Amino acid sequence: MFQLDLKSRKSIYEQIVDKIKELIIAGILRPEDKIPSVRELSKTLTVNPNTIQKAYRELEYQGYLYTVSGLGTFVASPPEHRIDEKRVNEVKEHIRENIKELLYLGCPLDRVKDMMEELLQERSNWK
Structure with missing residues (x-):
């Protein structure tokens, strides 16, 4: 999916948030696309699952993702009239x-x- 820069001053959590946002903004990840589970992405990036969970939570808070219990985490549709x-x-x-x-x-x-x-x-x- 993407790689992290272990030499960066940015925390791993911030890098994950930024990379996923970049993929969404660039249209690589589209609304309603399912993204890897916390466990899958944790294994792929060799990062603690708690770090992935924290990044997903932040992306949900910012409106980029949403989670459906039992089904997974998905890319949210961009807001039509709501401006943050x-x-x-x-x-x-x-x-x-x-x-x-x-x-x-x-x-x-x-x-x-x-x-x-x-x-x-x-x-x-x-x-």
């Missing part, structure tokens, strides 16, 4: 920090704007 303002603000802050870093690296503001426009143009290819 707290999460939107967190993502906005990440964008702000990345723009600051680009400017610090010497990218002219016009180039940063072009990059943003290019990324927004790619949006039409995402779904």
Whole structure:
């Protein structure tokens, strides 16, 4: 499914959350897809099952997954009208920090704007 970076400063739990979110956002995992059980993913990644369970719980809390007792854990459908303002603000802050870093690296503001426009143009290819 994916690999973890044992040298990363991010915890294993955070890496699992991020990797599964990336797979969902990229469309590799689609709504209603069944994901591996805690035990299966634990064996595959050689990670403690409690760590996998914690990551799955966090992804459920964030609305990316849901669990059906006795059937397993599945990818949730994206919310249609519900916007998590707290999460939107967190993502906005990440964008702000990345723009600051680009400017610090010497990218002219016009180039940063072009990059943003290019990324927004790619949006039409995402779904």
